[in-house]
Amino acid sequence: MRVAELMPGLVEDLKRLTSIPSVASAGFPAEPLLAAHDFVIDRLRDAGVVAIESLTIEGKTAPVVVAEVAAPPGAPTVLLYTHYDVVPAGDESLWHTPPFEAVEKDGALYGRGTADSKANVMSIIGALKVFGGRPPVGVKVIIEGQEEVGSPFDTYPPSAPELFRADAMIIADVGSVRPGTPTLTVALRGSAQVDVEIRTLAGDKHSGQYGGAAPDARIAMIHLLASLHDAQGDVVVPGLRRTEWTGATYTDEEFRELAEIEPGTATMGTGGLGERIWSGPAVTVIALDAPSTAAPMNAVAAFCRAVLNLRVHPEQDAAEAQAALVRFLSAQRPFGIEAVVTAGETGNGFAATLNGPGYDAATAALRAAWNAEPQTMAGGGSIPLVMALHQAVPAAEMLLFGATDSYANIHAPNERVLLDEFAKAVLAKATFFVEYARRAGGAP
Template sequence: MSTSTSRSDAQIASEVAALLPDLVADLKALVAIPSIATDGYPTEPLFAAHDLIVDMLRDAGVERIDDLVIEGKTAPVILATVPGPSESAPTVLMYTHYDVVPADDVELWDTPPFEPAERDGAIYGRGSADSKANIVSILGALRVWGGKPPVTVKLVLEGQEEFGSPFDFYPVKNPELFAADAMVIADVGSVRPGVPTLTVALRGSAQVSVEARTLEADKHSGLYGGAAPDARLALIRALASLHDDNGDVAVPGLRREEWTGSSYTEAEFRELAEILDNVELQGTGSIGERIWSGPAITVIGFDAPNADAAVNAVAGAARAVLNVRVHPGQDAEEAQRAVIDHLKALRPFGVELTVTAGETGNGFAATTGGPAFDAAEAALTTAWGAQAGEMAGGGSIPLVMALDTAVPEAEKLLFGATDGYANIHGPNERVLIDELAKATEAKALFFRNYAEAMRS
């Protein structure tokens, strides 16, 4: 492959097309390895995936490859550096991960999850989209440049992202290891196939526990029901106050704004969320406003007997755990406090509630309009042949917040090879081969665009 830094769009597209059969073969080889990094699963596949990626990196011309072993963690982090053409070349850190979630729901898969299957222009298998396709697209971009890109590339490929990632905290304590001018976090994708998308925001998260206690012990509902205060009913009444009649969050102090970027249509969202035909969507406003730039409160735990083993008793105690999703620009502890204050002010049927703060994690809002952002937006637009849009993520990615804290001056870019229909973490996870090709092309173009922008 040529190493000229003045490669044309057409040259890069042509070389990606020539590489694509090998990239597909590489992805299949990685998907075939059940690299699950959690208790109860063997560690040998993790190290097999690690070793195969190292071999692929060497084949792509990468010479400086090291392992970062973090105490108490099993899977090593692959660290690699590909020097740019000069010391003045900008540095781009590229992150993704090679571990995957389990696929215990084998009966729901059309083909075995760790036997990669190619059909209808897609590769099916656990980890195909999350996030082995992103590893392959990074490798492909380096191969396009013959292992000599016009920027310095630092690779950080984690092996324990899905369960107990040390990178939720490690970058903040070791910022020098992650120093870069720009970062590409390739653990996301586009809103839908054929529509290139940069993720520019992630909601934060906070946990809140709320408890009602009314009796020393449960009492017979026939003898005491009607006058003895039912803790479960009191708690349900309190939880109902968190939303208005439309299903919008009704807690004062939680930030919500209009979403103006790309988003799902209501029909797409219904399909992706598998909402029953006779059920309305919750809340008002655009889908993007409801799931990205507005708050959400979900009851994720509730103490109650199983309905099949119900007992005729007035409950003396009840407890629920709430997950609060927070606007990307709002401090998660501030939002948590708003929910706690709201619940503490209630007295459902005269019952005082005990409300406890749990874990919090701030959201992320990217800086847009910088040289790296503009270079990436142009690269995605060229690769896909469609104007790149912006979306957000409803779930938090602690790594992104950790990197932003560790290296705040670096531009953070979130884009990748997957799309909203990839069914990551679910049965029949897949990545479209065309999206893999376009993501590879976009990364190769980004290297060129960003190098040129930083020279001007």
């Protein structure tokens, strides 16, 4: 098989790309980002792609690699997206290997960005290389360099829809539920922010002189936040959508391991795990004003502010869900105290079409590559890019699959990609080109 012949070279290229510390965060040098950008262009040229450009978006440092292969007569066009930037390595003492030296060990390649998302970069390039840069479908490749720090594609696609015009899109920034299980991500929860403020006094007062009668804003806030969940940990806010999840999900043991839940500590909520983390709401306190335990103050708090993150059912409008949370919090009166509740940013979720030629082709490609029945899963986190692309080209089928898996330690120490999963991701994309051409009318 052509993919097997290409894999040694693709692995070496992945090692070289991983060794480039292309961190896009503020305070890091731009030179590695540009080096990674240039490396991607060189590899695309090596794969036989001729039409390659660099797109610079105002206010962004890293240029976007934009490549295109024209469709054969009657064939559909596929857009493939991923990114070449990475998050910082963090505390390097927690790494078993140097984060920006790709180390191959026990069938895996370790290094920052191996899974998120440089293996996906190379899987796209590898799939094109299978056909010498002339696949049986038209191809557009979008590989950006600032996904981790506020992607320009969170908002840019609707302003330039022709650049993204395609019949199907593969978002290669995800992976499988577990190694060996080919997985399509078919839904993403939406997100909304809500700010809550409570003021009870003109200023903090000594707890010995006033505590017990003076209304403590921090205590009131704690009671207000506690009203969001019942005794089992389920969100009780009316108007937030929750449905049963019928696709693949983690076992309880897998989830406890992945979430690093302390022994003896129960998970929150009732019902299926997929329902709790993917097709139901979640409210998290992401900020709370309080003195550090390293510097406690004997004072009744006059003011307290909290910031909440609401995760929303993939098919519920995020603003609608946010309004439900605002109404609920505004109606509460802990100790008769009123809170000021303010709506913040929102981002809608995503639910894929499961009956189009792209979905059928992706299912067939994953089945062939992994020699296993494909599963569907969702993502608890939002990917604004997906919705922006959908707004730009609403008719395109959105397909999310990639080379990583839930155990890849993305954004954490000892990030890794399994080389067998990497090879299967290359094969899946190459097979998708063939299957999609056949199913969408471009090949017999």
